[in-house]
Amino acid sequence: MTARFHNPVDTRFGCGSLRELASLTANQDVALVIFPEARALGLLNRLQLLLGERLVHVVEDVQPNPDVAQLRDTYERFWREAADCQTVIAVGGGSAIDTAKALIVGTESGSFDDLLELLSSGRPFVPARAKTLIAAPTTAGTGSEVTPWATIWDTAGQKKYSLHLDCTWPKVAIVDPELMMTVPAGVTVSTGLDALSHALESIWNVNANPISDTFAISAIEDILDCLPKLRRDLGNRELRSRMAQAALKAGMAFSNTKTALAHSISYEMTLRYGLPHGIACSFTLPLVLGLAWGRDEARDRTLQRVFGPDLHKAQARLREFLHSLDVKTEFGDYGVTAKEAEAIIEFAMQGARGRNFIGSRAA
Template sequence: MMRPMKLGGQELLFGEGTLAHLATLKYKKAVIVLANDVMIQNGVMSIIKGHLTTAQIPFESFIGIESDPGFSTVMRGAEFMRKHEPDLIIAVGGGSAMDAAKAMWIYYENPEIKDLVTLMDKNKFPLLRKKAKLICIPSTAGTASEVSRSIVITDDKTGIKYGIGNMEMVPDIAICDPVTTLSLPKSITAETGMDAMCHALEAIVSNRANYISDILAEKAILDIFETLPKVLKDGSNVSYREKMLTAAMVAGLAFTNVSLGITHSIAHGLGSLFKMPHGLANAILLPYIVEFNSQNESAKKIYDGLATKLGYVDLVSALKDLNHTLGIPSNLSEKLSDKSKFDENLSTLIEYALSDGCTKTNPIIPTKAQMQAIIELAYKGGQ
């Protein structure tokens, strides 16, 4: 049976100037969640503060979230919120800041929950919005946490990363204003942009894909393919930044409903075992996975249709060209040069990838031997 679609929370805003929506809101008190001072230095926070002042919403800021946010940071943030009692939480930043804010929201509203494991059980996942609503303002065009039901939080005691998904966590309001991404460095622009491409390309061949997710994913793929190289060349162009940010959000609407595939399964493992950045891992892996998935007849048909629209004979060549233009390596060994360390961790990586939640929606569920062959090929490169 089809799973219900949820296309964002209460409101989606996208485009230049949409931060001004904040000035129209009616809340008593806000807590702003920031990873670091980047959004203060680049002037985005002064725009946000200006709009909140117009709306007469007093606010406090929680600053300090590491990449791959840890559970203790989440609990600190929840405590901060309990002290200030906001009825509005505003996350401004990339995936880590938004994921952490979503998690802080859960523990702020439900102080009786003391661990991460409880959230893994969908029967025990609490209802939210008893105390506050959540606005996400992304500062990267990639993760789409602003419209997703997912978070990744690391248990700092064990080092285990928990991927938790529940539609309760879809933020109430997403504001995708390209002003937040104008100062994003080239490498992060490229890697997060390819994460968004990967979301759309995995969603469109997911075995849960549907009519609506296909429309969203295809538009995102075509727009990202065309726009990402332009953004890299001219990062201060607001209309390119706007198209990327909107396309990444649209890719998020698709994947959060129909899930992903084994590019993400392997990338999650590479992140845990080698600290490889998520977007970079996805970008390198993607052509290899498209090649593997092409053994599935319906996936191949979808890939071929996309390639034609992009002006290519096959999608693998299109993705290799795109990676080359973006300066992304053609294989994993260029980033993970210690071969013996890679070999030592290979069996764990295979196990992680096979058991990852994204594997079950890939068009082909790989055997252990197939997963090993894919990873080894992506490591050394070639056909």
Template sequence: MWTYHNPVAVHAGPDSLRQLPALLHGRSCVLVTFAEAHELGLVERVRALLGDALHGVISDVAPNPDVQWLAPLYDRLHREHADADCLVALGGGSAIDTAKALLCATPSGRFDELLAALEQGLPLPAGRHKALIAVPTTAGTGSEVTPWATIWDQAGGRKHSLHQPWTWPEAAIIDAELMQSLPAGVTLASGLDALSHALEAIWNVHRNPVSTALAVAAARRTIDTLPRLLRDLSSLPLRAGMAQAALLAGLAFSNTKTALAHSLSYDMTLHHGLVHGIACSFSLPQVMELALGQDAATDAALLSIFDADQPGQAVHRLREFLHALGVATDPAHYGVGPEAWRAMLHSALQGPRGRNFIGQAALA
């Protein structure tokens, strides 16, 4: 028996940003976005679309939402815009994840309360949470169709996973035109994040036939589209193709969560400074090698992505795909020697995401 569930209303296609006023249904909102959104004219576009419904703009979101800067942001939002009904998150995974933290209500209106509950694993306080409309400007995060947010505590050397029934976005707008000015580095990293979400949904103990079908389609499309997009960054059809691949991957892992490659990635980001998309993808060939042979249907799904007859061929093609994009797959390239890598692998298998990996029981 299995269930597939995703409550996010997806609105996609050319100029779909125009759907924003209708999706607010007369409610007020605050825009949560990244600093460059001003220069790119995105804040003005949203302002022109929403008029008086837009009560405020928070544009100091930085990569990897960290408790240190989230706390003053949260306190300011809940002091100045307590009555705003919605947050519109416009940006990559960091903007959307930030909005998921900001939308949670606490009785005091202070972030400390939210953080204490996260740190102690206690239920988050009930209250009047704000609704979320997510508008991704990168193709990769999938955060627009999942309820999860990663909240970092760099100073404490750890991260928290935020996941509540109210952190699902109400709606997602997928407008590839918003992604057209993304530089090559971010295009590559976010595209590989999407590939990682797809593969991690397949070698996952929570997989189901729908998540696997979505993931296979997402991975095939990423492998076909991403290299071509990197050679032609201004192509709108290729941007739209990659946006769709990332969306399918997001819909797949929204029901499975991620697995071993993401579990490994958190240390690589915290201690080796790797951006998320590279941190969660450079190990994919090795993780796939560990996944193959655990389950016949999973093997078939993985082989079909790479048009491979043999497991070794699929692993080889994945490794070659990454190398052709300039991504090294040897941990030593990132400063992690063989012994340290073995220890990282061992500890990653014990983490919550590692336990989602289908080979976990055999390897841990």
């Protein structure tokens, strides 16, 4: 069977690589999507100096888990005020990059509700208008800079939308570890665990291939070793670089497989219980490892390259790793009863991401 790996993103990695924005956007009008704290950190001013007069529009009111209630006004203002700009630059974590991906997909009318209607249909579509995206993550975890997916939440309606089109692949990813030096411990852990989940989810996945496995194994080994050390030494430039590279490799892995059961479970945990994404998609990793083990010989061999041949020891290692980061690993720890947990897992198995899982009945 032929395996295929494809990633169209021009990726720049290294300390100081953010400066490449100047040459990448020469002679263009650009818009910037950035997180609210960037102004106080001096990052917004730095970008304004770097981009100069070509910067024609700034969105800095990005919220965690972008929600339709807030996105609607941002989207429609963007298409009113910055419709002529060629490029959107997203600087921030997954929420900033997801917000930018939503903004670049233009409807004929400029109405956000028209975009939601297209997403609700579940059918592929070609946007009436689109912008080029450059993504520069400020956290080591999202992988959004090298993937086409954006998650848009509707908390009031208890729904989520997944946006993924040809145009939502970033044209360029700039992974500059210097941007991550001020990330606090809690966010460092949460985003790092998101990256770990991406890597593991790409292995117990019906879409896995030898290249995605190579990226995933390397990312897992680095994160298991590096993340606890980084939590204790947040200002360590070498550890920040290692985590940035590990998150990038995890992103490259799942860019070709999509995520699977742990992420499918996480959506319910975020919508219904308010769990931050990185925790919601990682606290079940020992459980999902047990559900994956023994389903497919090739997948077992790949998992055993990381964890060895004993499932119980493998699960214990993952639990101990998560506990060392103060992440609890049982549904009951988050106020979910055993019956509710069973229903959440059953529902997650039937979701689009759940069906990617090698243990799903649908698979």
